[in-house]
Amino acid sequence: MKIAFIGQPNAGKSTIFNGLAGYKTVTANFPGQTVHYTVSKVTVGNETFEIVDLPGIYSLTAIDKAELESRKYILSGYADVVINVIDASTLSRSLELTLQLAELQVPMVICLNMIDEAHRKGLEINTEKLSQIFGVPVIETIANKGIGLDKIFTSAREAFNKKLIPQVQSFHKDIEEKIEEIEKIIPSDFINRIPRRYIAVKLLEGDSELTERIKNYSEIYSKIKEIREEIKITHGRHADTVISSERHALTMNLFEEVTKVGEPIKSFRDKIDNLLTNRYFGYPLLFIILFGIFFMVFEIGKIIENPLIDIFDSFIRKLPNIIEENSLPFCLLKGLLEGFSGGLGIAIPYLIPFFIGLTILEDIGYLPRMAFLIDTVMHRIGLHGKSVLPFIISYGCNVPGIMTTRILESPRDRFITATLSVFIPCAARTTIIFGIVGAYIGGLAAANLYIFNIIFIMFLGILMKKFIPEITPGLIMEIPPLRIPTLKNVFIKTWLRLKDFILVAWPLLVVSSIILSFLEYLKLDSYLNTLMSPLVNWFLGLPEQVGITLIFGILRKELSMIMLFQAMHTTQLNTVMTNIQLIVFTIFTIFYMPCVGTIGVLIKEFGTRKTVLITFLTIIIALLLAGLSRVILSFIND
C-alpha cells in the first residue's frame, strides 16, 4: 500500500516521515525545507507500507518548482491513501488545501500535527466533527515528540479498506453551476484519471498547466474563457480570486464549526521572537549569532584537532622503524594513514560543531527570521529574503544548497542564487580555512576570509543584477513560530550529515591519498606538478608540489588541504610555506571550480550550458582573487 504525506510547508511531514521510517530526510523549521520527495518502506506486523514524503504545498496551484513536484506526484494517482498533514495551529488556512485534496477523490486521513502548538494558541479542535464533515479519519499527533504516530498506519489501513473518500465541500450555487458547466464539456480523454470536478475548478482558476493543455481543444478553451469572463462581470473580480475567496469563506466556516478559539498563552518565546526581528536589536543579534557559531566551531575544532593530529604524526614518524622506508608498501601505508588522519584529525573536529550549530539554527526557526531581516540587503543584489535558506545551507554543503533554490519562484532568482551559492565556503572549505589559515595564522584572519567572501558574493550579485535585470516577485513567506529543538533531533541530524562525510568523503580522502603516494613512488607526481607549474608557481607563487593537490581538490575540496600536508611531507605547513602563500592557496581553493558533486547537481538543476558557464566563472574569479591577494599581501608585507 502506498501512502503519501501531503500538507502545507512546515506542517511536519518530514518529521512524521522520519518518526515512522527511521531518520531519512533532513527537517528544519523553515517553510519549504523538503524540495524533493523521499520514499521509504516500513513494515508493520506482516504488512509493508510504502510511504512518500512530499515537498510542502500551500495549494494545488503550484507556485514554485518544489510544489510542482508534489502536485505532479499527487495527480499521478500512485498513492493509495493520502495523509493530509496539517499544522493544527494554522488550521484555518490549512483546510484550503484539504478542500482541494478532497476533489481528487482518493482515500484520505487528516492528521492534525503540532496539536500542542494549537493549544498554546488557544485553539480547541473538535476532531470528531471534522471527521464527520469530510467523512475520513482524523488523528492528532505531536510528531517531534513521537506522540500519536502509531495511529497513522491503522487509520491509513482503515481509510483504504473502507474506501473513505473525502466529501467534496460545495461552493455557492452560482459558482457550482459554472463548475458543472465546464465539467460537462471537458473531453472524456482529457487526463482521464483525474476527477472532472478537480479539472473544472482548476480551469476556472486559470491554472497555467491545465490551461495550456486544454488549448489543444480550441472550442472548449474559448468556452472556458467565456465562463471566466461571465464570472468576472457578475462578481466584479477575476475568476481565480472569486474561487479562492469561495474556498477561503468555506474554510473559515468549517474552521468556526470545528474550533473553539480561546485566549492564546503569551509566552517567553513571543518576547524572544519580538526581539529577534526587532528593527534595532535584530541586526546586532544576527551578527552575534553568526559569529558566535563561527568562533564556537573554531575553538572546539582546535581543541579536538591538536591531540588527534599529534597521535597520528608520532605514529607516521615511527613508520620507518616498522617497514623499510621508500618501499612500495611503505608508501601505500603512509598514504593510507595520512588520508585517514586527514579525515579524522582535520575535517571531523570542525564538522561536528559546525553541523550542530547549523542544526540548532535551523530547528529553532531562526532562518526565516534572517530572511526577514536581510530582505532589504538581498534586494540590493537583485534577490529577496528567501534566498537566505539556500545560502545558509550552502555553508554546510553546496549540493543541498543548490537543490534548495527550488523554493524560489522565478528561474532567474534560482540561477543567480545557485551561482552565488557555489562561492559559499561549504563545510569542506571551512575545514581548509580553519585547518590552514585558522591554525597557522589565527582565528581573526579566518574570520576575515569569511567577510571577504561575503563582500565578494554581494559584489558579484550586484554585477549579475546588472546583466540579468528583472523585478523579483518580492518576499512572500510564512514565518513559523520559534521552536525549541529536541536534543534527539539535533543529534540525529548532525549524525546524518556527518555520515555523508564518513561514507563518501572520507573513503575518497583515503583512496586519493594512497593514489598520491603511489604517484610519488612512481615519480609521476612531479610530472603533473610541472604541467601545473605555470599556474601554481608562476602565477600564484605557490610551491610546485601544490599543483597536484588542486587537481584532487576538484573531487572533494578537503582533498586539496589533506594532500597538501602529504605533498609537502609535513603537518607543520608554516615551516615550508609563508603566510602569504597559505592565504593565497586558501583563497584559490575557496573560489576555484565547484567540486564534482556540485557540478553534478548544477547540471541536473540548470543544464550543462549554464554549469559550464558557472564553472568557467569560478576559475576566472579564483585566479583573479588569488593573484590579486598575492600582489596586495606582498605589497603590504614589504
Add this chain to the structure above:
Amino acid sequence: MKTLVNVGNGKKVKIVKISGGRGVRQHLQCLGIHVGDIVTLKKSSFLGGPVLLEINGYDVALGKGVASKIEVEEVE
C-alpha cells in the same frame, strides 16, 4: 490610498484590495491572505524593509514591493 507599507506598528487593518499580477495574487491567496481579511501589523516597514503581519494566528513576511500592492483600511 493606504497600503500595508504605511501602516504603523501594532495596528489592525482590513485588506480592501490586492493589485498586482496573477502570480502575486495567487501566492498571497495560498498563504491565506484575501480581500476582507483583518491583519495585525507586527513589524511595519523600516527603511524600505519588509513588513511582518499576523493573520488568523500565524505570521507572514511580505517584501515592501508586495506590501505596497495591498490596499488596506484601519479598523477600530
